[in-house]
Amino acid sequence: EAGVAQSPRYKIIEKRQSVAFWCNPISGHATLYWYQQILGQGPKLLIQFQNNGVVDDSQLPKDRFSAERLKGVDSTLKIQPAKLEDSAVYLCASSPTSEYNEQFFGPGTRLTVL
Amino acid sequence: DAKTTQPPSMDCAEGRAANLPCNHSTISGNEYVYWYRQIHSQGPQYIIHGLKNNETNEMASLIITEDRKSSTLILPHATLRDTAVYYCIVRPLLGSARQLTFGSGTQLTVLP
Numbered sequence: 001e002a003g004v005a006q007s008p009r010y011k012i013i014e015k016r017q018s019v020a021f022w023c024n025p026i027s028g029h030a031t032l033y034w035y036q037q038i039l040g041q042g043p044k045l046l047i048q049f050q051n052n053g054v055v056d057d058s059q060l061p062k063d064r065f066s067a068e069r070l071k072g073v074d075s076t077l078k079i080q081p082a083k084l085e086d087s088a089v090y091l092c093a094s095s096p097t098s099e100y101n102e103q104f105f106g107p108g109t110r111l112t113v114l
Numbered sequence: 115d116a117k118t119t120q121p122p123s124m125d126c127a128e129g130r131a132a133n134l135p136c137n138h139s140t141i142s143g144n145e146y147v148y149w150y151r152q153i154h155s156q157g158p159q160y161i162i163h164g165l166k167n168n169e170t171n172e173m174a175s176l177i178i179t180e181d182r183k184s185s186t187l188i189l190p191h192a193t194l195r196d197t198a199v200y201y202c203i204v205r206p207l208l209g210s211a212r213q214l215t216f217g218s219g220t221q222l223t224v225l226p
Binding site (some may be wrong): 004040041042043044045048056091093098099101102103104105106107108 | 148155156157158159160163199201208212213214215216217218219
């Protein structure tokens with residue numbers, strides 16, 4: 001079974017530029033999560049989707065971050081404009097349902113903002 | 115805020131059991147204890163979870179104290195590939211607040 005796919009794996013941009021990350025969850029998984037992991041810290045949930053609807057985006061900095069999952073399958077996370085403190089690994093995870101015990105994580109995208 | 119406390123780092127000799135402690139003194143009756151690990155440059159990986167009984171699977175064993183205020187993850191025969199950050203997470207069984215809240219975890223280093 002294919003795992004969660006993310007691209008790109010690495011991205012370097014300058015502050016005030018825009019960037020987008022893509023995630024393709026495991027086939028059939030209705031729930032999709034985006035996490036931000038700053039170096040030395042555990043992942044922090046940014047947003048949770050159930051199919052194409054947002055369940056929780058309380059920790060998403062909405063002035064610069066946006067995410068969508070239009071067809072309830074793959075998802076994009078965008079940052080516009082980026083700040084230095086956005087340098088982090090952005091992890092995507094999925095699960096069959098929001099009640100499922102296990103979340104399956106992708107390898108992440110490492111973003112460096114200069 | 116993370117509801118768990120873990121030591122920042124531990125070492126273990128290859129082939130020996132690795133015992134990773136976690137304190138969760140404010141855990142409530144409907145909350146489970148979950149363990150994930152994150153190998154360097156990879157996403158976190160689910161290991162095991164439990165409510166109050168000891169649990170075992172092909173990866174590890176989870177021992178939860180009777181008062182449920184602490185637990186221990188046991189890797190019975192640690193290998194070099196078990197070197198990772200291990201996260202202990204308290205999570206409700208049901209409801210909208212079931213997000214995974216990661217703390218800083220324990221860096222386990224398995225030594226040859």
